[in-house]
Amino acid sequence: MNIIRKASTTILRPQFNYQKVILFPGDGIGPEISKAVIDIFDAAKVPIEWEFHEIHKKRVTEQGDLITEETLKQVKALKYALKGPFETPIGKGYRSINVTLRKRLQLFANVRPCKSIKGVQTPYPGVDVVTIRENTEGEYSGLEHEVVPGVVENLKIVSYNACQNIAQYAFEFARANNRKQVVACHKAGVMKQGDGLFLKVCDDVAKNYPEIEFSEEQIDTMAFKLANDPTKIDVMVMPNLYGDIVSDLCAGLIGGLGLTASGNIGKDCEVYEAVHGTAPDIAGKNLANPTALLLSGIMMLKAMRLNDYANRIETATYSVLEEARFLTGDLGGKSTTTDYTKAIIDKL
Amino acid sequence: NYLQKPGEGALKNVTLIPGVGIGPEITNSVKTVFEALHVPIKFDVLDNFNFENDDSKSQLRKNECILLGVMTEKNQKYTDNYKFYKYLDLYSNITFAFSVEGITQRHNNTDIVVIRENTEGEYSGVEHEVYPGVVESIKVTTKQASLRIAEYAFEFAHLSGRRKVTAVHKANIMKLVDGLFLQACREVAQRYSFIKYEEMIIDNCCMQLVKNPTQFDVMVMPNLYGSIVQNVVAGITGGVGMAAGASIGKDHALFSQGCRHTGRDIAGKNVVNPSAMLVSSTLLLRHLGLPNFADQICRAVQHTIQDKKIKTKDIGGNATTDQFTSEVIRSLGR
Ligand SMILES: Nc1ncnc2c1ncn2[C@@H]1O[C@H](COP(=O)(O)OP(=O)(O)OP(=O)(O)O)[C@@H](O)[C@H]1O
Ligand SMILES: Nc1ncnc2c1ncn2[C@@H]1O[C@H](COP(=O)(O)OP(=O)(O)OP(=O)(O)O)[C@@H](O)[C@H]1O
Ligand SMILES: [Mg+2]
Ligand SMILES: [Mg+2]
Numbered sequence: 001m002n003i004i005r006k007a008s009t010t011i012l013r014p015q016f017n018y019q020k021v022i023l024f025p026g027d028g029i030g031p032e033i034s035k036a037v038i039d040i041f042d043a044a045k046v047p048i049e050w051e052f053h054e055i056h057k058k059r060v061t062e063q064g065d066l067i068t069e070e071t072l073k074q075v076k077a078l079k080y081a082l083k084g085p086f087e088t089p090i091g092k093g094y095r096s097i098n099v100t101l102r103k104r105l106q107l108f109a110n111v112r113p114c115k116s117i118k119g120v121q122t123p124y125p126g127v128d129v130v131t132i133r134e135n136t137e138g139e140y141s142g143l144e145h146e147v148v149p150g151v152v153e154n155l156k157i158v159s160y161n162a163c164q165n166i167a168q169y170a171f172e173f174a175r176a177n178n179r180k181q182v183v184a185c186h187k188a189g190v191m192k193q194g195d196g197l198f199l200k201v202c203d204d205v206a207k208n209y210p211e212i213e214f215s216e217e218q219i220d221t222m223a224f225k226l227a228n229d230p231t232k233i234d235v236m237v238m239p240n241l242y243g244d245i246v247s248d249l250c251a252g253l254i255g256g257l258g259l260t261a262s263g264n265i266g267k268d269c270e271v272y273e274a275v276h277g278t279a280p281d282i283a284g285k286n287l288a289n290p291t292a293l294l295l296s297g298i299m300m301l302k303a304m305r306l307n308d309y310a311n312r313i314e315t316a317t318y319s320v321l322e323e324a325r326f327l328t329g330d331l332g333g334k335s336t337t338t339d340y341t342k343a344i345i346d347k348l
Numbered sequence: 349n350y351l352q353k354p355g356e357g358a359l360k361n362v363t364l365i366p367g368v369g370i371g372p373e374i375t376n377s378v379k380t381v382f383e384a385l386h387v388p389i390k391f392d393v394l395d396n397f398n399f400e401n402d403d404s405k406s407q408l409r410k411n412e413c414i415l416l417g418v419m420t421e422k423n424q425k426y427t428d429n430y431k432f433y434k435y436l437d438l439y440s441n442i443t444f445a446f447s448v449e450g451i452t453q454r455h456n457n458t459d460i461v462v463i464r465e466n467t468e469g470e471y472s473g474v475e476h477e478v479y480p481g482v483v484e485s486i487k488v489t490t491k492q493a494s495l496r497i498a499e500y501a502f503e504f505a506h507l508s509g510r511r512k513v514t515a516v517h518k519a520n521i522m523k524l525v526d527g528l529f530l531q532a533c534r535e536v537a538q539r540y541s542f543i544k545y546e547e548m549i550i551d552n553c554c555m556q557l558v559k560n561p562t563q564f565d566v567m568v569m570p571n572l573y574g575s576i577v578q579n580v581v582a583g584i585t586g587g588v589g590m591a592a593g594a595s596i597g598k599d600h601a602l603f604s605q606g607c608r609h610t611g612r613d614i615a616g617k618n619v620v621n622p623s624a625m626l627v628s629s630t631l632l633l634r635h636l637g638l639p640n641f642a643d644q645i646c647r648a649v650q651h652t653i654q655d656k657k658i659k660t661k662d663i664g665g666n667a668t669t670d671q672f673t674s675e676v677i678r679s680l681g682r
Contacts, residue, residue, distance in 0.1 A: 088520045096521065123454040124558070139487070144524035150491035154525040156470075160481030187572070190430070193475040194485035220575040224607065227454065227558050227583025241518070245551045245576060252555035277552075 019304065022075055023050040026084025028278025029288035034084050036290035036341040037297050043345040046301065046309045051078065055086060055097055066097055072104050076268045080304060082297050083273040087280075098273075099142070102135045107264035107271055108162060109169045110135040110243060113299075114250040114260055119322035120331055124253040126231045131250055132173060133243020134166040134198075135264060140240050158194040158239065163201035169265065170202075170237035171209040181213045181234035182206070185222045185242055198239055219246075226250065251275055258289030258330045261296040263303070270303055272296040282329075286336040289328040291317065294344075316347035350639050357388050360636055363407070363414040364391040369610035370620045371417020377622035377673040378415065378629040381648075384677045387633070387641050391415070399432050408436060409600075413632055416604040417625070418611070429608060430471045436602070438595035439493065440500045441466040441574060443606035444627070445581035445591045450654030451663045455584045458561045462581055462606075463504060464574025465497040465529075466595055471571050489525040489570065494532035500596075501533075501568035502540045512544040513537070516553050516569035516577060529570055554580055575608075582607050589621030589662045592628040603632040618668040621660040623649055626676065648679035 025034040038050060053071050075081050086097040101107065110133040116125055143155040167184075174182050184202040188195040199216060206214035217225070219242045225233065226249055236246065251260040257276030264271040274292035282288055294317060301310035320326055326343040327333025335343075364379075366372040382389060392411060397404050399420070408414070419429050433441070441464040447456045474486040498515070505513050515533040519526035530547060537545035548556070550573045556563065557580045569577060582591040593606030605624040614620055626649055630642035652658050658675040659665025667675070 099521070122559075139518075140521055144522065146524065150528075152489050152524045152528050154487040154489075154522050156485040156487060158483045158485070187470070187575075190471050190473070190572075191475060191485045192473075193477065193483045197481075197483050220579045220607070221609065223554070223576045224579035224583045224588060227580045228587055244518075245554050248551035249554040249558060249580065252558035256559060257555065 018047050018049045019080075020051050020078050021048045021300070021304075022053055022078055022081035024053050024055060024081065024083040024086075026055075026278065027087040028085060028280050028283040030084030030086070030278065032284070032286065032288050032337050033274065033290035033293045034082075036337055037082070037294050039341055040294060040313060040344055040348075041297065041309075044309055044313050044348050046306065046313075048304075048306075067100055067104075072101075075101075075105060075271065079269045080300055081269065081271045082293070082300055083271055084293060085274055085276055085278045087278050099140055101271060102264060105264075105266050105269055105271065106136065107266040107269070108134065108136050108165045109265040110247070111173065111263045111265060111299075112243075112247040112250065112260055112275060114247075114254045116254050117259060117318065117321050119324040120255040120259065120327075122253065122255050124230060127250070127253050129226075129230060129233045129250055129253075130173070130177075130179070130235045131243055131247040132166065132170045132235065132237040133247060134162055134237075134239050135243075136240075137162050138240030156191070156194055156241075158197050160197065160201065163198045164205070166237060167202045167205040170235060171205055171212060174212050174235045175209060179212070179235045181215070182209075183222070183233065183236050184214070184216045185219045185236055185238035185246065186216060187219050187242075189218065195239065202237065222246065223249065226253065247275060256289075256330050257292060258328065259291050259295070261292060261299045263296065263299050270300070272300040272303075286338060287329050288337050289330050290337055290341065291321070312348060313344070316344050319347055320344050350637070352637070356637060359388050359390045360413075361392055361411045362389050362632065362636075363411045364393045365397045365414060365416045365419075366393070366395065367397060367417040367419050369418040369612055369615045371419075373417075373615070373618070373620045373669050374605070374622045374625035375415060375417040377669060377676075378625055380673055381626060381645060381676055381680075382629070382641075385641050385644065385680060387638065389636070389638075399435075405435070412600055413635065414600065414602040415629060415632060416602055418604075419608070430467075430473065433466045433595060436600045437467065437597040438600060438602055439465065439467045439597050440497055441578075441593065441595045442504070443578040443581065443591055443593045445578075445585045445606065448586045448590060448650070448653060450650075450657065451586045451590070451659070453585055454558070455561050458564075458581075458585050460561065460564045460581045460585075461504070461508075461510070461566045462574060462578050463497065463501045463566060463568045464578065465493060465568075465570050466574075467571075468493050469525075469571035487522075487525055487572075489528050491528060491532060494529045494570075495536065498533040498536040498568060501566055502536050502543060505543050505566045506540060510543070510566050512546065512565040513540075514546045514548055514553075514564055514567045516548055516550050516567055516573050518550050518573075520549060526570065533568065550576075553577065557581060558584060578607050586623075587621075587662050588624065589660065590623050590627075592624050592631060594628060594631050601632070601635055603628040603635075618670060619661050620669045621662050622669055622673060623653070623660075623663075644680050644682075645676070647682055648676045651679040651682060652676050 186195040517526040591606035633642040
């Protein structure tokens with residue numbers, strides 16, 4: 001009976017189970033870099049089917065969100081999404097789409113690996129760091145008000161549960177990816193209760209992972225170390241704002257925003273995105289570097305256990321970057337987005 | 349040349365707080381160099397300085413200028429710093445980071461001044477547990493404090509011949525608090541039409557700093573971003589042992605390293621780099637109208653590093669603090 005069932009499942013499961021995945025192309029350079037990823041995935045015959053979703057330019061919920069309930073439901077249903085950059089209006093108005101997605105889908109962890117790429121010259125060779133950022137609360141609570149004219153307050157929220165989630169995730173990530181060290185970055189000397197809570201939870205969780213070396217560092221000292229000599233740093237876990245700053249800083253170390261992958265992880269679903277903004281200065285000019293979104297897509301494929309496809313595309317991408325014949329302007333090259341994309345496809 | 353008024357060579361009193369960590373070593377280096385030059389300054393030393401202690405508090409207001417090593421121990425450091433800066437209303441904290449010839453650095457040709465609001469923001473210390481396991485920390489921003497720091501930044505840029513001021517913020521997320529800060533910067537910028545004004549989001553700013561720092565000149569920002577950016581600019585140039593700094597308000601001026609670290613790991617081992625503190629002391633000398641001594645010390649530090657190749661460990665050498673200081677003294681008068 002057992003044997004039969006096993007045999008029949010093997011036979012019945014289709015060879016190419018095309019899984020649906022959501023794609024938010026985004027604003028600015030978003031559509032161009034999304035197209036590059038689609039083309040490369042197509043050429044590699046990755047068994048996924050994209051479901052495109054637009055995000056509106058005007059509020060669609062009472063909280064001022066720009067994203068509909070249906071879309072959010074659909075992300076949860078399909079579990080995986082890839083997302084381009086979105087414009088965030090500065091000053092009063094809407095809630096940032098990134099923040100909305102993270103909050104509404106409870107994507108509590110943001111993971112941003114940064115590894116030096118051979119062929120991309122920077123003053124910082126040998127970088128291999130991962131920033132794990134708390135993604136749902138902290139300084140991004142959106143709770144602000146004017147106390148009296150000329151005096152405004154912003155509330156930074158730190159909860160035990162969110163700290164627990166992010167700390168646990170950081171150590172699980174380190175274990176799963178064979179990383180040796182986790183360092184918690186904080187400012188507990190100033191925010192004794194808020195960052196103090198974060199630090200204490202990290203400390204407690206660390207005890208369950210004796211094989212991983214745990215330490216702590218003040219966020220400003222960490223900023224110094226990253227800018228001075230980042231080669232000894234491994235996995236970093238930190239509250240929201242610090243993570244935002246540090247992950248961009250790390251992107252700078254390896255050559256910029258065009259090269260860093262990012263994943264937003266929740267219990268129900270995962271949204272992978274390029275770290276960079278919409279780059280309005282180069283949008284529509286076929287100049288954008290699609291590597292960040294591509295590497296994010298590769299991270300997503302690995303999470304979907306499509307490792308073979310992920311590795312093939314990754315190898316092709318790194319070898320094009322290493323040869324440095326088809327680099328985009330941000331990396332000091334002269335190639336267009338489409339030339340670079342074609343070079344990767346040719347390597348597959 | 350600077351032409352003094354009669355009597356300007358009289359001894360001036362300056363408060364000296366060696367403090368903890370590497371503080372005693374770096375301030376000692378300054379003292380030795382000042383003595384060698386016969387600088388007309390008399391230090392009123394506050395050993396065992398404790399801000400909570402009322403006695404030392406009253407002494408703090410005695411002199412206009414303070415030379416500070418390192419303030420306090422690790423776990424209370426920042427709130428103590430904060431109370432201290434607040435007490436003397438040293439609202440503007442300034443860090444100088446510049447590439448120095450003779451040191452291997454991540455970036456060359458960098459010359460950045462970071463001006464940081466020093467009295468409010470994330471450092472207000474207003475926190476409470478709203479519900480078991482949920483904590484609120486409050487960042488407070490006022491129009492008045494934002495205006496005066498913006499004012500200081502532009503005035504600084506103007507008076508020191510700098511061309512650009514970059515305001516650093518996160519107003520896309522913290523629309524009200526950082527929005528208010530930006531509004532103040534814009535208001536002041538209008539009055540300085542001959543100085544270029546730019547705005548940059550803090551995360552992008554840190555990325556730009558490690559990628560292409562020569563684009564920056566004077567930078568102005570709220571408290572917490574300041575502490576991060578100061579360290580980044582130190583990191584891309586000669587490190588925290590090279591970056592000089594000061595904190596200034598209407599009535600007092602305090603001179604110390606540009607990045608506030610205790611340096612517990614190296615304290616007492618005679619390996620500390622006194623350069624940052626020496627350069628900070630030259631800011632003090634200029635502030636007191638003694639620019640000639642300042643020039644001599646700056647040249648001597650440069651000569652020691654670049655020509656004599658005497659360097660402490662953090663900048664790629666193996667000289668001790670004492671050897672470095674002695675070489676600076678030998679190089680004086682050049
Ligand atoms: N994929 C990319 N390829 C090349 N250059 C890029 C890319 N993404 C960003 N840049 C460059 O990096 C700089 C910062 O761009 P970015 O849009 O991220 O800034 P931002 O201020 O964070 O914008 P936003 O408000 O949209 O997040 C710009 O000069 C832009 O051209
Ligand atoms: N004058 C100096 N010369 C050389 N190295 C220095 C100097 N000042 C600070 N450092 C170094 O800078 C680094 C950061 O300092 P430190 O560890 O004290 O900072 P921190 O984490 O903020 O700790 P603390 O709260 O004790 O200041 C250390 O490696 C320290 O040795
Ligand atoms: Mg330390
Ligand atoms: Mg960011």
